[in-house]
Amino acid sequence: RKEVEQDPGPFNVPEGATVAFNCTYSNSASQSFFWYRQDCRKEPKLLMSVYSSGNEDGRFTAQLNRASQYISLLIRDSKLSDSATYLCVVGRLYNQGGKLIFGQGTELSVKP
Amino acid sequence: DVKVTQSSRYLVKRTGEKVFLECVQDMDHENMFWYRQDPGLGLRLIYFSYDVKMKEKGDIPEGYSVSREKKERFSLILESASTNQTSMYLCASSSGSSPLHFGNGTRLTVT
Numbered sequence A: 001r002k003e004v005e006q007d008p009g010p011f012n013v014p015e016g017a018t019v020a021f022n023c024t025y026s027n028s029a030s031q032s033f034f035w036y037r038q039d040c041r042k043e044p045k046l047l048m049s050v051y052s053s054g055n056e057d058g059r060f061t062a063q064l065n066r067a068s069q070y071i072s073l074l075i076r077d078s079k080l081s082d083s084a085t086y087l088c089v090v091g092r093l094y095n096q097g098g099k100l101i102f103g104q105g106t107e108l109s110v111k112p
Numbered sequence B: 001d002v003k004v005t006q007s008s009r010y011l012v013k014r015t016g017e018k019v020f021l022e023c024v025q026d027m028d029h030e031n032m033f034w035y036r037q038d039p040g041l042g043l044r045l046i047y048f049s050y051d052v053k054m055k056e057k058g059d060i061p062e063g064y065s066v067s068r069e070k071k072e073r074f075s076l077i078l079e080s081a082s083t084n085q086t087s088m089y090l091c092a093s094s095s096g097s098s099p100l101h102f103g104n105g106t107r108l109t110v111t
Helices: none
Strands: A004-006 A011-014 A019-025 A032-038 A045-049 A055-057 A060-065 A070-075 A084-094 A097-102 A106-111 B004-006 B010-013 B019-021 B023-025 B031-038 B042-049 B064-070 B073-078 B087-094 B106-110
Touching: A004 A084, A011 A019, A019 A084, A019 A106, A032 A060, A032 A070, A032 A097, A045 A055, A045 A060, A070 A084, A097 B042, B004 B087, B010 B019, B019 B106, B023 B031, B023 B087, B031 B064, B031 B073, B042 B064, B042 B073, B073 B087
Parallel strands: A011 A106, B010 B106
Antiparallel strands: A004 A019, A019 A070, A032 A045, A032 A084, A055 A060, A060 A070, A084 A097, A084 A106, B004 B023, B019 B073, B023 B073, B031 B042, B031 B087, B064 B073, B087 B106
């Protein structure tokens, strides 16, 4: 079983739709959680960190469920520009620092 | 704004060649990482470094080595390139347990 798992998609949604992605992680010692966005043939960029109490940034809401070991990303009022691959990233302490484990990504395609 | 710069965007090398991929960051980050990204496999950690002259193996270090002589520079070395090392290589840096900042990647093709 992979340490971080995501549904690869693709999720095809119309503009204006609400879409949600889940990501499960297997290591209960995980301590930090992030969502990254990656456009085609570009590097991943940090979308948002995920905090225990949940957090929101504009149209994006991230939640963490430690008991069930998953994080989620909700996108409201989808825009064409939201089309990208969304990477779930989970971190844990490793030796002197942190080690981040990446999920394979969920592809989102927003259509007009 | 953090800037992580990879020396080459595209690189084509022959089997058996020694290949150097260079990465420089300008934010005095102590942590630097090399990943490769392949379709269906996601990002996989090759090597990382928490300090100058310090290196740790990631999940797939075979066929690679690294060098960190200065804090801002982390080099990935393919001692004898092989076709299965054709991939997108991504360098990243961070401070403490903060999120990673990535360079824009080097797409390496080994023929």
